[in-house]
Amino acid sequence: MWVTLCLLALASALFISGKVRSDMVAIGVLIVLLVTGILTPPEALSGFSSTVVIMMIGLFVVGGGIFQTGLARMTSNKLLQLAGTNETSLLIMVMLVTVVLGAFVSNTGTVAVLMPIVISLAMKAGTHPGRLLMPVAFASSLGGTLTLIGTPPNLIIQDTLTGSGFEKLSFFSFAPVGLVCIGTGIAALLWLRRFLPQNEEGSKQETDSLSSHELVRRYQMIHNLFRVQVNADSPLVVKKLSELEIPARFEVNVIEIRRKLSLKNQFLKTVDQEVAGPGTVVQEGDILYVYGPYTEVRRFAEACNLTMLDRQVEERPPQDSTEASYVTDAVGVAELMLTPYSRINNLPVSRSRFREKYRVNIVGIKRKEQYLLHNLKDITMRDDDIILIQGKWKDIELLASDQEDVVVIGQPMEESRKVTMDRKAPIAAGVMLLMIILLVTELVPAVAAVMISACLMVLLGCVRNMEEAYKTVNWGSVVLIGGMIPMSIAIEKTGAAGLLSEGLVGSLGSYGPMALLAGTYFATSAMTLFLSNTTCAVLLAPIALSTAVRMELSPYPFLFAVAIGAGMCFAVPFSTPPNAMVMAAGRYKFMHYLKVGLPLQLIIGIVMVMAIPLFWPF
Incomplete structure (x- = not known):
């Protein structure tokens, strides 16, 4: 037991110092637990086969699909219209959205869905992503206090109560105290955000190459791009571009051809987009993207019986600007x-x-x-x-x-990955909605719902290919969680968890109900820094129940203290998957969690100890 506790203290010190990568610390802890015989090989490696880690991988892929299809950008545009670019308004809005979603979906799923949207939102608003991502991760846990299905600890105390003959909780039994918890959390985060990363001047590095959209603007290409449609009696029909010699005759270039596909293909793609080449055969109804001076394009259209199209005639869903005619997920500059x-x-x-x-x-x-x-x-x-x-x-x-x-000049394939597949956005939205429905209704296990959604993102083309799917996963976060899960097994296996819970909760019974409630809450809150919230609830719920019954008190406030205390863990990145998921994207260090998460955890704890008895008297 003491070896495990010393190892835990050493790991915590290394996490705080930041001199060693967090994932390397987790792997080191895993090796020591294995070499010392505290854990067997299956126990030591169980973290990498846990449902939490598998779900994290799948959710990263789902998030990648949301980002690559432009759904994140479109959603962030809508949110910007509602909240503007003011950081306070943005912070409040994204936390409220997260809280509502987190009440019905796991906090891991909530953060995975919202993370690409929030990153896109921060970029558009000119805000450091770290100003929003950690509050979103914390808000996902706050949302779990609203409903019975919000977090696993809520269901655990329900089972503990009904198993001992007490009346079961309703779906919204947590809502009154949960609203207080959410209000406290949002207000505290508005004050604590001063410790989050700031935008640094000069942080944007100049690159040798411009982005595709910047190139289009720099060369003023949109002023020289026109669309013409091929009529049935046009002399261009059923002829190759090489035969027509259009550049020589009219001093314009046909750079792209788009034609409508048959109705059977319209679910996934309604327009075929082809870069014009010498062997390209022109067909009736084709829309030609012609590059050149307006006078020459007009002469070309009149000579070849083509119809000039204005911007109001769309052959596919409209995009952000005419620049999209040059730069898409298939075509670039x-x-x-x-x-x-x-x-x-x-x-x-x-x-x-x-x-x-x-x-x-x-x-x-x-x-x-x-x-x-x-x-x-x-x-x-x-x-x-x-x-x-x-x-x-x-x-x-x-x-x-x-x-x-x-x-x-530059890296074209890296640039192509930045171009979103906008036509796939409705499909990505459908997959995301399907995942939320499966998670809420529990028709299939949560891990199955996530993996189904991840596979659909790849199969339906919302993620370009499997290589891109692998690149969406933050493997550092996966290793961090997978390596630290066995530590909770070691703490429980060696008896350290039972000793801590029995001592903290049992010794405070003689000081009155409020002291016992505070002890129960903060014992759970302290243990959840190193154990999963589910494990903490399983360990402490029966102890809290038996202590309350022995003192002839109502068990409800004490079990609510266990459930909420287990869910409100913000002081370390590896305590919950959402905390770990946002670490890389927000560019957080361990100290950011201590400066923001630890005070937040303490503030909520103090408020909850005072608020719970108001709704659930002793």
């Missing part, structure tokens, strides 16, 4: 330079056969401080030019791997 020994150096664009060889379009050239955007076919390319290309991300990536003739 990038800058490149010619090498001094390139075979296409000093050749005009029309003779470079760039489109035929690389399947991308040259849409602009930057020469010194001048942007060349028109009559590109006649411009001779030089090795000091910066050339803007547009095409499929996979073709840009292939071009980046061929450094004999060209050098692509």
Whole structure:
């Protein structure tokens, strides 16, 4: 027992110092418990097979789908419209949303759903994500005090009461005291947020390459992009672009073609988007994205019997701006330079056969401080030019791997991952809603609901592929939780938990009901720093019940103290999955939890000890 307690103290000291990574400390604790024989190998490795860890992995994938489809951005836009960019308004609103969702869904699920939304919201509001993420994690636990299903400890004290012949609790029995708890928590966090990370001046590093959307704006491409629709009697129908010689005849480029798909495909995708290449065959009804001066585009449309489309005619759901015509999840832009020994150096664009060889379009050239955007076919390319290309991300990536003739500036595949798949947002929303319904109704186990949702995110294309799914998981948080779960097993197995609970609760009985209630609450609150809230409730609920009965007091206030005390754990990152989940994204250190979480835990504890008897008298 003493070896376990000493190991726990050492681990806590290392967590506080921050000199060793938290996940490395967790692995070190695991190894010592295994080598000393305190835990058997199955017990030591049980953390990595626990439902909590498996759920965390699945929920990271679900969160990745919410982010990659743009659902997080769309939701954050709506929240910004409601709350504005004021940090206090944002903080209150995201906590209230979290509390409501946390009343019906596990705190882990609540944070996984909201985390990408909150990160997007913080970025749009110009706020450090760390200003919002920790309050969201804490608010998810506060929400669990509203309903019977809010957290496992609530259900545990229900079983303890009914098992001893007492009247069972209703679905909203926790709500009165829970509202006090939530109000106290939100008010305290508004004061304690001063200790959260701040935006640092100069923290934004300048990069050599611009983002795709910045390139579109820099080259003013949206002013030279027009849409025309192919009519039935157009001479372009059923002809390849290479046969039509459009750039030579009209000094414009067809850079993209979009055509509607059959009705059977409309659930997942209604429009086929194709970068225009030499072999692309034009069909009736196609919408051509044409790049060039307006006068030339107009002449092209009149000569070829095409209909000019204005911005009110949409061939797919509207997006944020015309920039989306150049940059989507499939198509992007990038800058490149010619090498001094390139075979296409000093050749005009029309003779470079760039489109035929690389399947991308040259849409602009930057020469010194001048942007060349028109009559590109006649411009001779030089090795000091910066050339803007547009095409499929996979073709840009292939071009980046061929450094004999060209050098692509930046990392196109990294840039492509930032582009959201907006057309998949309704599907991601449906998957998220399905997960919430399964979690609330308990039609399947919670871990099954999460894994089903994670698989659907990948299968339905809300996450691009399995490699991207793996990248959405914060493996440091997974290792931290998986490595620390066996510590709670060791504390319970060696008898340290029973000794602590019996001593703290039993010794205060002679000082009166309030002292006993305070002892029960703070004993639970202290133990939950190192044990799961479920384990704390299982250990302390029967002790609190028997002590109350022995003193001829009502057991309800003491069991409520156990349930709420077990759920209100904020002082350490590894105590609950939500605390660990936001650690990396919020850029928190261990001291942030101590400075914000520990005072919050104490403030709520003091208020709860005074408030519980008002609703559940002794």
